[in-house]
Amino acid sequence: MSFLAVKGENLIRDTTKLNSFRVIPIAFYTPDTRWGFGAGGYFSFFPQRNWNTTRPSSVIFGLSYTQNKQLLLYAPFNIVLTKQKLWLTGELGYYKYIFNYLGIGNQIPNEYIEKYSADFPRIKLNTMYSICKFQYLGLRYAFDDFTYTKLDSTGELIQGKIVGSKNGNINSFGVVYSIDHRDWINYPTKGFLAEVSYTIDNSKLGSDFDFQKWSSEASYYTSWKQKIILAANLQFVYSDGDIPFHQMPSIGGTKRLRGYFDGKYRDNGLSILQVELRFPLWKRIKWVAFAGVGKVFHTFDELNFEKLRYNSGLGLRFEMDPRSKIHLRLDYGFAKQSKGFYLTVGEAF
Template identity: 40%
Template sequence: MKTSSTIFRSFLFGGALLLSLGIFSPSSLCAQADSSKTERFILPLVYYTPETTWSFGAAGVITFPLDSISPRSQVQLGAAYTLNNQLLFYLPFQLYTKGDQLRFTGELGYYRYNYFFYGVGNEFEDYEGETYGVNYPRVRLNILQRIGKYQLAGVRYAWDQWEVYDQQEGGLLLQEGVIGNEASTYSAIGPIWQWDSRDHLFFPTKGWWAEAALLTNNEFLGATQNFVKWTIDVRKYWSHKENHVWASQLYLEGNSSTPSFNQLALLGGTRLLRGYYEGRYRDRQLAATQLEYRFPIKGRFGAVAFGGIGSVIDEWQNWEADYLRYALGAGIRFTLLPKDKIRLRLDYGIGPNTSAFYLTVGEAF
């Protein structure tokens, strides 16, 4: 059921988008768009959510070439402070160099934030969720070397150090068997392989992108649990006419042994099955697929329609059709940086007894 605070947040996100487009009109971007070296965009943020109350901050995007023949690199930077004394700082990056023979991608971040927890598995369908606080720094780093026309291979390192606080007394999070409900360290490394035949990095209209990764989280690396996480992510793009794009995605994730609750596979969020809170359903295994249609409206404005299905389960052999979740939605796009086709997106997703708005930079997949 949609709460009044969720409804208010929805109006506020829409207002934030309109305000940003009013402040940063297309004419104000012309100087950056004509630059042969660097483009940038800065967006003030003011929003309200049930977890944070009022939040204030800013987000920015900068793109630039590292050499004359590589794709343009991108760095995003965001920071926000909430009236609940929460802090978010994140810096995702995509760096391309040596004629696109070498890629560095990942994220640096620090978060002092509140999240919702709905239990592990599919047994808490009607549970409204409980909040908890968490304080953690984050590192994600991928180093990829090209090994063929479309293939890249390399290594991924991931690290989070969670300190959990303000758990609800008598709630699901403090139940016996929920690993990491007070603290945990995720420190994992392993090989990754990618296939990339897209015609554009930030707004592809044709081609494939696929990734397979196998990460070992081990006490030898400073982790608090031993387990292995594998992921397979396959995306296909095709276009029947200019700027009318179909995008599809298949995502699979599996975890062995006993990961901490925050490292389980999470359904929902800004990228996977929009309409569900990220982590509304979580378990050791996940399978999801989604389809999106992207089309222009006028000038810098565009729109999308999307849908997806997915589920989580403890073991693949225990999967049941009753655990399948679905969501549908639509969104508005505004091109921030025309040269790089980087777009601001406002999405609204809806599923059975759930809905959510998302305001962020870049396509969902």
Template identity: 30%
Template structure:
């Protein structure tokens, strides 16, 4: 388990004034934090979320679903830095969805090799710089149905392994850095009642990306993703949510952009860098219940794994995760939650602190 100590005082502001006659209500959430890990020493930073709803004009009563812009800043006493900016914006009438994600990172990481059975002794510690810029625009075809394009760019450089060993790093694509540049098609059916904390409906998204030298990429590969979420209202403020994910690659992707098992969204308990391979499939279920006032709890469990070919999947190695979580509703109208999760997996435990649900 990665030991972390967080302090998270949360500040919320609301603005009554409209921004260019575009939104009736909006708000801002801010949270400073601090924690300690051996590879970062003391690390501190902050998280901010600005949320809003758009409408066509003052005479147009129908508002879009919730849009948000989120930023995260981290800095350690070892001069390590991670800056992230993400946005999910429903344009007026939800005729388009615009999304963006930008990240600059100067941070340590660990590579254990490729595969779903790599031993802890394989750990290769390294530092690297990476700049990521992903942008997409999708057009509404029908209510809740969207088709769009996304461009993904990532430049990885200054990769420096502490004590490189040939047994782990031989024949691994991307250990010297390079550019990932790809163009993709996204098809989405979004029938959720709330994009940050759904209680009913479903979400289906299929995407395919092509990375090629003609697009400025150092690597040639294709990537296919499938996500399906379903939400069941059980009554008495109880929700059952399911999530199924597939991330499939063909060609020769950089090791940094292979499919990964773990993180704060699926298979909570495993660090995202622990297991990598060309493909990942996983599924999870989460029970959500309101307790009292602004407090709620969740219980979750999931299965999944990375693999190159399907014959590498086995019950003896499959990754599982289960755990409990605490929820504090920061904004009742928008159902925006503060999330604290504790996940347990196969020889792995982790704590996650963030805003918005895992899915």
């Protein structure tokens, strides 16, 4: 009996000792913002006492403020509760910033760029419940309330002809189904994640726009001796109706074909494939090589192998917390007539 008691005591641990909190100060300068200051980081925790059978939950956050009185405040979260039965993901944020509008379509001129300033709060929430092993079904909600504070006097948006170029909110409701067979949420070495969703916006639901969106995404992971990891990601999104430009699926940024400006290509639909090799380098430092291909399209007639967009790049990873496997990510991406650095917390997929 004493052996069983000791064994049970070892299995049930005080998870507050396993929680992790990190903050990284940042400073930057751009002509549009002047000097900016802020911080980024994460809070990782284990809601259940038996942490060995529970995937870690996390809240990643970022905050910055500039001399031009611009503000970025965002907090993506991934929380697993009630012995992995309830899974909450999403983002809370407030944005008062300057953004780039680069046109709509897969063949916009490379040199075209239009800047605009906007304020908007953001709420994204997926509430999913386990319906059987590895499978989750639930509801999806999204809210953005756009207020434009400055538009380019010579640009397209100020003309008011593009859907979403005037003040308005989205209020999306939908359903989401997910299969999660990864060994770790934050840095998988094997398994896969697949997700499909459907959302709708219309005036009856409190939205200023009328559109619907179908989304699907699948990621696969495998490894050699748990050291060299191959990760692959496939995404397909299609929207129908009067979708505002800022809600269109797009290429670019920290997660989709790194190397392009965020929103470089946007339209009603998107299809992309990305692969990444992750290698150990030294202790908690790793390096990666990545590449991808894809395009945006207006109608299904344009869903072909013409005018594909490619990217490639290299990156470094630093394992900030060995228990939750959250990494600091630094990537340098290359694309056609475009390139860029990306510093953030968490993987692209």
